[in-house]
Amino acid sequence: MADVAGIPGPSPRHDVVVVGGGIVGLAVLTALLDAGHTSVALVERESSLAGHQTGRNSNVIHSGLYYAPGSLKARLAVAGCAETKAFCAEHDLPYVECGKVVAATSEDELPRMAELVRRGRANGVEVHELDAAGVRDREPAVRAVAGLWVPSTGICDYEAITAKLAELAVARGAVIHTGRAVRSAVRRRQDVVVHTDRGDLLAGQVVVCAGLRSDEIARASGFDPGVRIVPFRGEYSDLRGPKADAIRGLVYPVPDPAFPFLGVHATRGVDGSVHVGPNAVLALAREGYDWRTLKVRELAGTLTDPGFLALAGQQWRYGLGEMHRSLSKAAMAKAVARMLPGVTADDLHPPHDVMRRAGVRAQAVRPDGSLVDDFLFSEDTADRGDIRVLHVLNAPSPAATAALPIGREIVARLEGKDAA
Known part of the structure; x- marks a missing residue:
């Protein structure tokens, strides 16, 4: 597992805080650094990263075969298939x-x-x-x-990829807090307060990639997610x-x-x-x-x-x-x-x-009983329309495959740009 930073003293105000230490959260953190953000942090409730969906799956690099043309899953999985293999090759990770x-x-x-x-x-x-x-x-x-x-289609080790992304992000100045549970991310006029069980963090923007807890955090933050997360064990x-x-x-x-x-x-x-x-x-x-x-x-x-x-x-x-x-x-x-x-x-x-x-x-x-069959990102905006909190509300398979493009997609949305 990557060497991650402990909790410092009084928490500074960050440009962006990412909630969730799975592969999607680490990909968002990476994309933020790539976009030039110098003050970024990630908060994970568990003592280590990749403990849930990322570390407990079949480790398949999906091709993009199954997904409806034009959907986020189709576009991002096809790009992610190539990028995941390239990342593994570059960093000598198994695939x-x-x-x-x-x-x-x-x-x-x-x-x-x-x-x-x-x-x-x-x-x-x-x-x-x-x-x-x-x-x-x-x-x-x-x-x-x-x-x-x-x-x-291929196979890899998504836990190892997540660890490498964390290692690289910390080396570039990102702060990663583990063992710190986020309760809510509440938008204010000028910033967002990230309430955790070990004190608050302040951020200009927040991305919530909390997987199994994503709808809970949205509701606790005063945001209606419009869906409920139902846990299906495989x-x-x-x-x-x-x-x-x-x-x-x-x-x-x-x-x-x-x-x-x-x-x-x-x-x-x-x-x-x-x-x-x-x-x-x-x-x-x-x-x-x-x-x-x-x-x-x-x-x-x-x-x-x-x-x-x-x-x-x-x-x-x-x-x-x-x-x-x-x-x-x-x-x-x-x-x-x-x-x-x-x-x-x-x-x-x-x-x-x-x-x-x-x-x-x-x-x-959804409330009508239909399963959300695409990635779902919902935005809590300020009065001027600026995105303050972006909630990732549906990112199951093939999100691990698509993680790197998902990260860019989310950062582009935060910045009001079209994704590359």
């Missing part, structure tokens, strides 16, 4: 451009796969259509009626044995367009291990990484939220299926076996790294 196979396991998935081709090509992503034999040539262990080959298993040995890169299903989740996939990581997952089950707390972690007030807030109730009413069958796969290793193995025939529960094992066993996706849900 592999291994490519990805998207496998259609039944004929009824072919129209959805055709839509992926359309989207990918509209977004400028190289996509090759494969027949069943072509899929076997790329991934011999996979059974499919057809598939796609996306060569630009669990991973290590795949071991001959089936794992046969996996060359990344194997994905054809996703259901009704959801922003990409489905259970198999990924060979930069350490050589193969993991499968994630599912998507309602977490019992904002940071509910297992079934034992329950926070009654947080769960009650989710279960009584009109948006979540509408979503549950529409998608309860899907939710029950995800819960079954969470509670039954045999059910998870059956889902994996659709693409990798022969996989059984005996092939699935808890990951050796506890951080890799589960992640929680901070998913924004």
